[in-house]
Amino acid sequence: NSGSLYDQLGGKESIRTVMDDFVARVKADPRIGDQFQNTDANRLASQLTDQVCEATGGPCKYVGLDMKAAHAGMTITKAHFNALVEVLVASMNAKGVPFDLQTDILALLAPMHRDVITVR
């Protein structure tokens, strides 16, 4: 396979499609949904799209809070983190992201656990 991860994903519109699905599933998830109760779905999907677009080599710039600041003050456990990853995989499956690409994306996000998990 050639091209950036971003191109393989199908560009920004495809990433946004996954993220819209993801935020909806997160809000409905019994394990983590409560934490996103007051979250503006459109805004979070937009932030996540920019973040993943940039991280995969796309022409975007994520201008939100860094991951430590974004999650400071929240109660986020390893179990919460794993639940969110599971939800993301469900969305990537639902939107037809090939398995190899899924693992590439997860590899980019996994190290963020250090800044996201606040309860250790």
Ligand code: HEM
């Ligand atoms: C790799 C894992 C994660 C990534 C990449 C990530 C990414 C982000 C991003 C980009 C934002 C927006 C920051 C901004 O707007 O400036 C955000 C906000 C947030 N995240 Fe995470 N996050 C992750 C894991 C989690 C987990 C496990 C939880 C809790 C279960 C969580 C809960 C939240 C909440 C509640 C917000 C605030 C949304 C709002 O503005 O209302 N995140 N996250």
